[in-house]
Structures are given as C-alpha cells and as structure tokens.
Amino acid sequence: MSEMIQTVLIELTVNGRRRALTVAANHTLLDVLRDDLELTGTKECCLVGECGACTVSLDGRIVDSCLVLAVEADRAQVTTVEGLAVDGHVSPLQQAFLDKGAVQCGFCIPGQLVAAHALLAENPHPTVPEIQEGLAGNLCRCACYQQITEAVLATAEGTDR
C-alpha cells in the first residue's frame, strides 16, 4: 500500500546528472529546478502552461514544468537549457539562435531552445508551419518569431552534412 506523504524523496537525472532530493508534494518541477537545484536557466512567467518560459524536456518530451509537480518527475530524465551545450560548447541550435538574431531580451529563449531541440529530434527537417506549430507554446513578446524560425531551419539544414 502506498503511503500518504507531504514531502517526498525523489531521484531524477537532470542534464545527465543523478540528483536525489526531498521535495514538497506541492512544489512544481519548476520550483525545484530553480530553487533547490539552482538551475535558474528555466524561467517562471505565466504559471498556467500558456507561455512556455518554463519548458523543459521530461523523458524526451517537452512539458511546461510549472504544471508538473516535482514528485511526478521521480525517476525521470530532465533536460533544461543548461543541458543543451555539448562538451562545454554551445550546440549548433544555440549558435544558430545567435547567428540569426533570434535573441532579444532572452527571457523566453531557454524555453524556445528546449522546445526547438525536441522538435528537431523528432523531425530533423521541419517546414516553416511545422516549426511555428511546434514552438507555438513558447510566447515571445519581443516577437522574434521569424528569426527563431530561421534559426531552427538553419540548424536543420546543417544536419544534412
């Protein structure tokens, strides 16, 4: 019989690193990433799963971490923006965001990058409408949308080589 618990010990892998910590049942994965694990790259904004600033990858799929209780991430693999770099170098996608001017204030960018990474992993050669739809859950008020799309396209083209 499972127990009734207010705090829970969870084990999860974050950006390839195994972590074990005790979390409150009513804290979200976003809370735990930012406050307990001090990974502040993932951002807090709308808290209703609309803006995507809190997007992380959970077991290979992007989710709004503000709507995932930390306890639900027990035994999961989580990737945040901090985990996108490869061997200490920014990934081709991150570089493309810089090269194509897809970054203005930058606050939405961690979420955009995680979502775009996942999109390309699923669909290595997306069309523009597929990119727009795939990233529609990531709001950008600076409205860098065109440049973000170009960055994703450029990265997709780069993978031909």
Next chain:
Amino acid sequence: MRTDRIGGSPNRVGGIGRVTGSQQYVADIRLQDVLEVKLVTLDCARARIISIDTSAAEQVPGVLLVMTAAHLPQPVPRFGPQFSDRPIIAVGETKYHGEPVAAVAAETKDAAEAAARLVKVEYEELPAIFSVAAALDPAAVLVQDPALRPNDPLAGTNVLREHRFGWADVEATGADLVVENAYTFPIVTHFAIEPHAFMAAPDGDGIAVWSSIQHPNWLQKILSQILGLPLAKVRVYAPDPGGGFGGKQHTKLEPLVAFMALRTGRPVRLILTLDETFQAVRRTSAEVRVRTGFMSDGTLAFQDVEANYLIGAYADIADRVVSKGSYPAAGPYRVPAVRIVSRSVLSHTTPATAFRGFGNPQVNWAVESNIDEGARALGIDRLEIRLRNLARKGEAFIPVDTPADGDWEQTVRRAAELIGWGTPLPPGRGRGLALGIKSGPTTGLSYATVRLLADGSVIVYAGTSDMGQGARTVFAQIAATELGAPLDWITVVMGDTAVVPYDQQTSASRSTVLMGNAILRACQSIQAQLRTMAARLHGIDEADIVVEGGVVRLPDRELSIIDVLKPGLGRLGGELVGNGEMRKDAEPDHPLSGSAAFFEFNCTAIEAEVDQDTGDVILVRYVTVSDVGKALNPLQVTMQDEGAAIQGLGHTLMEHFIFDDKGRIRNLGAIDYRIPTSMDLPLDMQSAIVENADGPGPYGSKGMSEGALLCVAPAVAAAVRDATGVAIRDLPLTPERVWRALRDRSTS
C-alpha cells in the same frame, strides 16, 4: 568591412548568456538570507480600508514582517515621475484592482503565501470609475484627492491635465470635405515574459536595490528622496530586463521593498506573478475624435483632434504619454490649421505608463484611419493622398519644432513598391497603408566612460538598460569602430549606479543617439590622448596625427593603436580613460519642454483577406519600412522593426482588458489575455529601412524600434475596409468585432 564594426551585424553581446541560461535576471540572483515577499491585495477595483488585522499572518512560522501603511513614515511618502501622487502602499483606500494593502516578508515563499492569505482586511467596496465617460461625468467621484493638487484649477475634476496644441484657426478654415469620426484604443498590458522583479538589502549605511527597471538613475533619485539617503548611499543594480517595452521604466514597488529590507535588516525579494504585472502596468488607452478637413484635390485643410486618454489611479508617466503622444497628432503632413486637445483622465484602474510608441499609436490609429476615409470619399488613391500632403525634408511641419528630418517620401514609396501598391488584387483581398511619426527624446542627458586598457581591450560604462533592443551590442560596435578592438575584446558594463555614470533613462528610442554619442565622444577623448601620446613618442605635431578606424595615422605611416599605446604607457602601464557626455537641454518655451531630437518615421502596408462568415482577418502580406538614418546593426534593426510590428498586431487583433461591472479585470493572466504566438504572424512579412545618414546619432543614425508599431492598427483596418467595405473604428479587430461590423453593414 569587419562585421564587428558599425554597419555590421555581429552576434549579440550578451547573447551567449541568454542561450545557455546563465544570464542572470533579477529573479535569478540569489542573495544570502533573503526573505520572500508576497503582496496582499483586494479583489475589487476600489475600496475603503477599514482595518487590517495582521495577527494571524504574523503567527505563521517563518514570517518576519507584515507591512502596512501604518509601519511607514507618516504621512506615507508618495512618489511618481511626474507627480508625487502614489503612496508606497495603499493608504486608507485602494484605488485600483491589485493595489497592495499589505506585504508579507517570510523565510520561504510558502510561508509568505500562507501568511498573505491570513491577512484580514476589513473593507468597504466603493463604486469605481473605469471609463472616460464615467470619469468625465460632472457627478463623478474624484479619483484623486484634490489636496494633492493645490492651485490646480482642474483639481475638482478627474482630468489631471488638459493639453492644447496646434496653430492657426481650424474653425475659420474652410474645407471641401469634412470627415469626422470617433475611435477607441483599448486597454492593453505589456506582458513582458519576465514579470517585474524587485530586491532590496541593507548595504552598510545605505541600501542596495535590484530591479528590472529601465531607468536605474531615476529610481536611485526617488529612493534617495524617500529614504532620506544621499545618492551615493543608494546603489541600484539593474540587470538586463527580460523585456520592458516601457512597463519597467518607472519606480513601482521598489520603495516598499526597500522599507521592508531596512525594517527587517535582511535582504528581501519580491517577484510579481504575471497576473500581478497586469495589475501593475498597462498602456494608456484612449478615445479619440478626429475632424479632418480636406480640399477636393486631397490636400489637408485642417486637423481637429480631441483625445481623451484614460490613465490609471496614479499618474506614473501617463500625462507625459498624453502630451507627447498627442502633440504630433496631425501627422507627418503639411496641415494649415491644427487644433489638438488632449486630456489625461484619471480612473480607478491599473496605473497607465509608457508602452512602446508612448501616446502616439492611439492618435495615429484615429488620424490615419480618417485620412483613409477622406481619400475614399474624394476618389483619390490612398497612397497618393499621403504623398500629396507629406512634409518634405527640412519643412517645419510642426511650427516651433524640429523640421522634418528625413526623406520620408522615400520610405513611403519603398513600402508601396514592396507591397505592390496599385497592382491588381485577387478577389476578396484588400490593401491598406498607414504612415506614422513619433518624436524622439525632447531632452536628454547621458554620460559614458570608456577605458582603453593596456592590452588594447576596452571597457565601456553605459547606464542604458539593454532589455533586448541590443544597446550593449551597438555600444560595443561603436567602441570597436573607434578604438579598433574586436568585439570580444570589449566589455560593456551597465546597470550599476555605483559604477556606471549617469544616464537619464532608456526610453523614446533615445539610446543609440544620446548614449551612443556619449560613447563616441568618450572614444574621441581617448583618441585625442592617443594623438598626444603619438606626438610625444614620434616627435610629431599633434595636428598632423589622425586616429580613426583603430589606426593611428602619422604623416609617413600607419600604426595600430596598440603600437602607440604600449610604448606610450611605458613601464608603469596604466590605461587611457575617456569620458563623454551628450546633453539635450530643455527649451522652456516649448510646449513639450523640448523639440524632438529626431523623428521615427514608418510606413506600413498590408494585404489582407477577411473570412466574411467568421470575421477572421488573415494578413497575407505585411510590409514595414522605417527611416533610420544609419543602421548601426542591421540585423538588430530588422528585429526591432518586425518585433514592434508583431507586438502591434496584439492590440490590433486580439488584446484588451475585459472589466466586470465593478471595474475588476476579468482576464488576468495568460489564458484569457491573448498575445500573438508564432502562429499568428502575417503569412509573408518583410521589413526594409531607408538610410540617408541624416540622424543626430553616431554615423548619422536615428533612434528606432517604436515607429513600426505606430502604423499597425490603421494599416490593418484600412486593408479590412478595402476587402469588405466596412470601416471599424474600435480596437481590437477580433473576429467577433469584424463579424459584427460586417453583419451590421448588411442589415443597415
């Protein structure tokens, strides 16, 4: 030309931090022993506070302080950029939905939230004013205590200020056709993805404050006054904001947080929720009545504009929004007679503040739509009528102000060419076009310091706030151009009043011009020192030495800067320091206290289809062209223009606050307040610029980034009208509104 220099588009300085998540916004900064703050607000637009019982809240473990007005110096200090009308926390009455009445500081967020819920406020809900009509009703209750406005003849009304601009006499000016309409511009909010964030901590005998503020020096001044501390003991840290758009220009909750820090002796941290930001900042909405007189050949005879802007319960900078925004309401045209009457009208709503475009999009929506209608009535092409009236470069189209400072016709013709104006359209499609103008800063002061270090690397100190527009990059490019250092050898330090010299503010698209020039002058000072050095080293007259483009030119050869610097500094080493200042002084007799440093000019042209059964507006092609003088970083210019255009699609097609009958905002938060997503873009979007190096900024640049927003609504509505025959004069053009207008047309 190396891409690091001006005119190139090097990667954004500070970009790496943004794409790796290492960029520290205020909410990411960890202070030791910080207390979390949660605000207590009432769920009504206006209420008389009878009592506040904090006892239960104080019992929550981990709570250190529940602050109310009673804990503050009495009378509770008031502040504001234009009028000191806003109390640090509500005093006696809450005047808008979300005005804080108390604030809890606790060891954890959970404790602060739990305690906030336990603060018992006994209050009496009062009738609230949240429309222009209600505010102007002679029987209306006064939003602001008249005692705050002694000697003000309007103190007994809800009109904070009335402004009158214009020239000649519109009543005495005849016209062949008069078009008169009323337009409305909705209440919208900034919705920066980073909610406002504030922290404060005692700092020795002073205080340190962190804020997502766009104007750190202005905040420093206000805190210094309120706290009774010298400026040198108030340190404001202003990390790059995650989007500002004007909503983070002015002091909001920093004084409250500062008092809480001083009282507890601990650092305190307040991060607003997104919903709370809707209650903290919004654009100044407006009702605009325009009477435009035309001659039969399409020339403008007069413009008669009456604009009532609904501002919030406290003025913030909203009255300036009104005066500066309405002042050029007659547009970039030659108009023989103009009368503009604009009012800032107080209401029990979120304090309205600056928002990209300031007060210009509101009147431009009305005035350009009226010109569209006049052209149709006269049977004149809507592009042609604008060209016929457009001010020519150098023309004093607004008497006593800066003359037209661009070849604006070039911008208009480029937009027309890109959209294919005049070419046949498929059935069901319409085209619209609009022009827009906004005054740049009217006064200004920016200081910059540049240090050329012993190895040729450079540090630039500039108090501008880089909230995404890319100021940091442009400033680095200027230094790269003038001092020859590659971009990755240049560090730009911003956002610390203890380290960075004074900058008045980041607004009005001013920074490229004002701060850019200050940096340029600082670099030029260093260049002068290098000339002196070279003269000394080589026994040459200074007058025969030129330093430019990163090289030192002697009569017989060229040296790199480092080849002068190293020997010049000698064994002791050291560095060269340059200071620069750019100042635009006030003109006391000017209606706005100063003429425009430059104008932002934009022409937007749109091709649209309307689904007449549902009211959906499909933007098929979108063209925006701006007159920028010189694009110091062309990619960033494109991003600003396209970003402004898409942001403008928000208030044009989908954004608006929905109030209930008591003045509460119903659509707080992201689910029912819709902003454009990646799927809401025009199907094809192009931006272009006109560069004639005719701006007052470095290398002939002008400020930009707001112009493209001015024309979105009138251009879209004009295209909708062209496609359907229906003129709509209220925003946003939601599918339902368009559907209703189409239906009413066919039944009338």
Next chain:
Amino acid sequence: MHTFAYARPATLAEAVALLEAHGPAARLLAGGTDLVIRLRDGTARPAVVIDVKQIAELRPAIHEDGGRLVISAGTVMTDVASDERVRRSFPALAEAAAVVGSVQIRNRATLVGNVCNASPAADTAPSLLVYDATVVAEGPGGTRRIPVDDFFVRSGVTTLARGEIVTAIELPLPARKMGAVHMRRTRRRGHDLASVTLCCGVDDAEVTRLAYGSVGPRPVLMIDESGVLADPAAADEAKAPIFERMFADASPSPRSMRASPEYRLAMLRVLGARALRTAIDRLAQG
C-alpha cells in the same frame, strides 16, 4: 499552492480504495494540466492527490480489442493525435487531440483526463460523441461501460460514482465508412480555448452525426437520419431547418469572456455547414 497529501498507487485496486475512502476530498492527477492550475488558484482544495501514472493498468497504450480501439487512461494527446489507427479510423479525434493547447500541454494532457474534466469546451468531446465512444470505469462495484453521451452532465460534473476511476476510452471500429472532421472557433490562430468546438460525421448510410461544445453546459450530439444533410445535392434551404433543429438547444453562457452568445450561435451554424461539406467530401474520397 494548496497543501495536500500525495499518493502514488501502483495498482488500480489501491487507487479505487483511495477514491472510495476519500470521495470528493481526493483528486486524480494524470497530466496535471488542469489540476495543477486549480491547486494553485485554489479552485481545487483536495486533501489527497492521487497520481495515477504508476498504475500498471493505466499505462499509456492504444490497442485493439474485439472490434474496439482502446485508449488507456494514461495516453496523452500527442499520442492520440499521431497514432496511425486513430488517424485512419477516427480522424476527427486525431484532429481534435492535435489542437488541445500547445505541444507542451499535449505531451501531458490525457484524453481520459480531458473527458473527466467535463469542460463544455473540451475539444475531444464532440468527436468522441460522433464516434460513439464508451468510457470504461473501474470502481468498488466492478467495471462499468458508460456511453460518452451519458457521461457528461455539466461543467466539471460526470456520472462517475464515488470510488470510480476511468481506465480507458473505447471506440468501436467503424462498421461503415464515415467522413468526419473537427472544427473550432478561437480568438487567434495560436493555441486557444475554443468558443465553439464541433465535429460532423457523415456515413455511407446517409446518417449525419453532429456534436458540438462550448455552447451550453455540456457537449451535445445530434443525429440526422433523414439523409438530407448527407446529400451533397440537397439545397441549403432543405438543410437549414435540420441544422436549426440540431442547434435549438444550444445555450451559450452570457458570462463568457471568449465570445458573446450571439457570435457563438452564429459560428455554430457557420462551422456546422462547413464541417458538413468537409465530412461529405471526406466520405466521398474514402
């Protein structure tokens, strides 16, 4: 956020026991895209939150069983929308699942959760009605199969009894050819809650099934067996009174922020006509 006890049962029996013990003081957590919002804003204040994702019987799965396609309770919208069998036999359901929120939401939100929330605007409800889906519930009294039309009562209320938990949605594999489509009205092209959500299916026996939501307390299914709607050659004037009969009970809330009742009722007719035309075309294309 509200404080609650968190339970993560490993078996269905445990979950049922917890539900029976706590009744309305317990809430089930699957995708969380609805519940977590409510826990945060205080509109849900359960003593216990029961996470169903570790229950073996509810693990994400779509499989065929005796002439039915069975979608387990743990199956998320992304997988419903992309599953070949759903797209082939129940394309309108795939279309609906593909527009629930954003990719991030669809990767968590479950089809069963969407149905159990019983929002009148639930995008999957109209196609489930058209496709004659059945809700499979497990409870203290054993297994119950509830036709989805008998499952919805009104906003937030279903006919589940205390202690019952939905384990799957079953869709009868079509005996007849059908052309069907899902359509909706939103305030922007980006993801949004629907102000009208609608599914129309026309089968080769000339029966038209039209289900709609967000214009009343619960989604509604109407059926035309006259063959008039299904007939591509029939005039609009002949179809109009049938549509009117179908929409007669639509009663959109005047309090909604998304759209006025007038607009919704008008769009119901516009979407109904468009969906019918598309359904007829799809049937003809096979």
